[in-house]
């Protein structure tokens with residue numbers, strides 16, 4: 001027998017959500033999902049009325065759902081946010097050019113302005129060229145450093161007050177676990193402080209720094225996939241052609257297997273994260289300065305992106321990664337079209353099982 005929605009108690013439940021095991025029908029799920037994002041924004045003061053918000057738009061499921069929900073909330077609560085889609089073109093032929101077409105489609109469907117910034121114009125390098133010099137092993141390290149800065153520079157260009165990215169609860173738990181498993185104490189502390197809202201790299205008022213926010217931080221990947229699926233949102237679900245099987249991939253698989261055994265693993269990691277308090281030494285903010293070459297905010301005299309660019313210009317890209325000790329830190333996407341479809345049916349099956357009582 002099918003279980004009734006635990007909220008409206010009228011329709012049959014379609015999905016099991018959240019930490020408290022709620023079984024929801026589609027309509028109540030939409031309300032739950034949008035309310036969760038809204039509460040995160042309000043409780044953590046992520047966005048202020050009237051602000052220009054750059055939405056980091058990769059064309060993937062997370063940023064597509066983020067753009068869609070922010071647009072809905074903007075209209076529903078009259079926030080007067082000036083929403084923009086901001087995409088970084090890394091110059092990956094056969095991958096980013098295709099996903100940018102999805103972003104362009106979103107631009108038309110959601111009637112939002114789109115600004116595209118490319119590695120080629122910022123660094124004189126495309127990722128295709130980077131890979132042809134350094135190979136496929138550590139290319140994600142370059143891409144991660146360049147992308148972070150490119151998003152900042154793009155947001156600056158369109159005079160945004162804030163940059164919103166589509167990182168979700170699973171992404172955050174994965175990053176914490178990854179840093180813990182690697183013994184990367186500095187990054188672990190930083191991720192704890194970032195999530196607890198106590199990490200600042202700089203005096204924001206001095207540098208007029210664009211805030212970074214994660215409005216989807218309290219929703220789970222499963223919920224995002226199902227929201228996009230129920231709403232029939234168009235997103236690009238192909239794995240980056242340069243994504244090797246990085247260590248992050250192992251952390252992700254481990255987390256997924258934990259979650260299969262015990263469905264609260266991700267939320268428990270996030271709960272633990274919120275309870276961790278670091279001592280004074282660990283919570284010291286990094287001293288920020290302006291890169292003497294490009295003017296970007298950096299913790300070093302010459303920012304990492306400029307250091308990488310110089311090494312590439314000299315044909316020493318591989319050396320640069322070794323020196324910086326930053327192998328494969330950036331996140332790899334493992335999703336692909338068929339996997340995405342499989343995931344929807346897996347989540348549907350899980351929810352159906354859960355929603356049926358014998």
Ligand SMILES: Nc1ncnc2c1ncn2[C@@H]1O[C@H](COP(=O)(O)OP(=O)(O)OP(=O)(O)O)[C@@H](O)[C@H]1O
Pocket residue numbers: 055056057058059060061062063064086087088089090147151164165166167171331333
């Ligand atoms: N090329 C890009 N242009 C603009 N924003 C990006 C780009 N790549 C990543 N982002 C932003 O960073 C977030 C996290 O990116 P990540 O590579 O981890 O992808 P993801 O978790 O698969 O997200 P998505 O499903 O949105 O691609 C994205 O949701 C998006 O907001």
